Amino acid sequence: MRLKCCNSAEGAALPDYSSFQLTDKIAVVTGASQGIGRAIAIGLAQAGAHLVLAKYPGPRMEEIEAVKREIEGLGRRAEIVITDVNKVADCQALIQKTVDHFGGVDILVNNASWTGTGDAVDVTEEEYDKTFDATVKSVFFASQAAGRVMLQQPEGGRIIHIGSNFGEIAFKKRAVYAAAKAAVHHMAKALSLEWAGKGVLVNTVAPCITETESRKNILERPGYKEWATQEMIPRGRWNQPEDLVGAVLFLSSPFADMIAGHTLMVDGGWTIH
Numbered sequence: 001m002r003l004k005c006c007n008s009a010e011g012a013a014l015p016d017y018s019s020f021q022l023t024d025k026i027a028v029v030t031g032a033s034q035g036i037g038r039a040i041a042i043g044l045a046q047a048g049a050h051l052v053l054a055k056y057p058g059p060r061m062e063e064i065e066a067v068k069r070e071i072e073g074l075g076r077r078a079e080i081v082i083t084d085v086n087k088v089a090d091c092q093a094l095i096q097k098t099v100d101h102f103g104g105v106d107i108l109v110n111n112a113s114w115t116g117t118g119d120a121v122d123v124t125e126e127e128y129d130k131t132f133d134a135t136v137k138s139v140f141f142a143s144q145a146a147g148r149v150m151l152q153q154p155e156g157g158r159i160i161h162i163g164s165n166f167g168e169i170a171f172k173k174r175a176v177y178a179a180a181k182a183a184v185h186h187m188a189k190a191l192s193l194e195w196a197g198k199g200v201l202v203n204t205v206a207p208c209i210t211e212t213e214s215r216k217n218i219l220e221r222p223g224y225k226e227w228a229t230q231e232m233i234p235r236g237r238w239n240q241p242e243d244l245v246g247a248v249l250f251l252s253s254p255f256a257d258m259i260a261g262h263t264l265m266v267d268g269g270w271t272i273h
Contacts, residue, residue, distance in 0.1 A: 015046055020253040023048030026102040027252070028094065030054040031112030032083055033064040035212035036162060036241045038111055042250070043245030045071040045078070049107065054083040056112070077102075085112045087137035095145035104153055107251045107252045108146040110139040110184075111162045117218070126178050128155065135180040136187070142189060145198055156199020158252045161188055162244070163206035165267040181206075186264045192199035192261035201260045205247045208232075209269035210239040235268030 009212050027044045032036040032053040051071050055064040064080050071078040081097050082092045090216040099104045099209035116127045150157030166174055166182030184204060209228055211219060219225065219238075229237050233236050247264050250256055265271055 006208075006211060015043075017043065017047035017249055020047045020249045020255070022107075022252060024251065025049040025050070025106040025252070026098065026104055027109065028052040028054065028098055028105055028142075028146070029111055030055070030138070030146075031195075031228060033060065035209070036210060036244055037109075037111040038063075038067050039241035039245055040111060040248050041067055041078075042070055042074075043242070044107065045074045045076040045250060047249050047252075048076070049252075050077040050102060051077060051079070052102070053080050054085065054112065056082055057082050057084055063078055067256035085142065086119050086133040088137075088141045091138060091141040092145045094142065095149060099149055105106045105146055105149050105151075106155070107156050107164065108142060108157070108159045109248060110142055110160070113140070113162070113180075115174065115180075117177075118171050119173060120175040123176055126203055131176045131180050132183075135177070136183045139184050140187060141175065143187070143202065147191070147195055150200045151195060151198050156195075156201070158256075159188075159191070159200065159202040160248055160251050161185070161202070161204040163204040163263060165206050165265060165270050167204075167210045168263070168271050178209075180246075188263070189261035198259040201251075201256070203251045203256070203259055204262065204263040204265050205244055205251065206265050207239050207244055207265065208270045210241060210244070211239060231273070232273070233268040234272065237268065239266065239268070 027049040029041040032041045033055050044101050045051055053064055068078040079101055081094050083094045139161055161184045163185050164181040166178040167185045188202045188204045244266055247266050
């Protein structure tokens, strides 16, 4: 039996996402403890969804607990599932626990990823495997597990990958990451080709540089901001995590019912050069 949406916290100043019609939807977000994943999880809750928050095993549990409390403060339900997305069994367990707890799964956001930076001639097999496991393998098997459930639901479901503008254009010192994200973009097309007829739509949201804690060391390099925002991004600034929320909510909503296998660029115009 599906949970019903609770009232939001009294007096809370929230974005008005109610028009996306996601009330009482069940959403799973991987890599939800910080950055883009955190912003998306909270945005989905603000739009009325209940959340399953996937967290990589290890320290810094206080971050995901804080996200859970914030979502519950909005009057939604939230559950944390410790998940190593590199492991197929963990991806399967994530979806099964969602079904066991909430009765189904309506939205999956494949946000978790990993990348190294360096010259292609220096990439090791370990770095290559780590990038593809966290970025491609995890996305496929989480989508497979969710797809098996969604294909049995009358209303189908929505799967949204977080890709990258580097999956569309070349960029120095990111050869493996760019290849992995290109695979993710194309995977959305292939999965939609198989599943769209049964109401399971798979799409990608592809950001440019996004200001998160994990990118801080890159963004603070001398001259980097000027180069990125003045030469590469016509919009004149790089992303904040919240810039991706609207795109994810749209693709999760009934208003995107005829969008399948699409890559929605949220890159301030970087890829129109």
